[in-house]
Amino acid sequence: MFEARLVQSSILKKVLEAIKDLLNEATFDCSDSGIQLQAMDNSHVSLVSMNLRSDGFDKYRCDRNISMGMNLGSMTKILKCAANEDVVTMKAQDNADTVTFVFESPNQEKVSDYEMKLMNLDQEHLGIPETEYACVVRLPAGEFARICRDLSQFGESVVISCTKEGVKFSSAGDIGSANIKLAQTSNVDKEELAVTVEMQEPVTLTFASRYLNSFTKATSLSNVVQLSMSPDVPLVVEYRIGEIGHIRYYLAPKIED
């Protein structure tokens, strides 16, 4: 038996919003420790890794490990049926071929359940080693979304250049070029408004703006986004999911032809 209850169904809605731009379907791997998801986008260029810890749920029970392959379009339709203030419970029997979503209004006067067919997905998992990154930048998630949106008007690529002074985002194309420099915040009153750089060595890397824009669909999950970069390895874009977990996106830097 698997059962996971979240008082804030809006978290699940936001998680889905954060992944459905990149993925059509995904396997939710449920175990005693929580729910994990790892999937590459269709083009195998980027990867989504999500973790929701069992202790972050209001109730969590997972007697046997269960992998639930879900069509994210169908899941979106079902979660649209939940009000933001509803309590959501996901349930499945062991070896089940369906999952049930139960939505309860805060006053318990309305209870709805939606059963969704599961899919057998043959998804490849990649082993991602623990990595020390040359630069780790934290900045307001809304600012990062704005920068990605603004720069994608100029070109297909965004150059991210990080030094101890700050971080610079650049793009160039047919209409011209654009540079956005963010200085490291000198005095931090509020962490969610700060720009911070932890740097071992300066790094300059080039990324596809289309994917960066897709990653920013997670903006509503967190006030802060963390970018981890090293020369010649994939960028990690991480958003915390409240007190319950995180979502990470991986994207390899473009290389010279």
Next chain:
Amino acid sequence: SRLQPFLKDFYVPH
């Protein structure tokens, strides 16, 4: 121009 590598060029499937 620049090429976009696949993630499998960096991480091993398991």
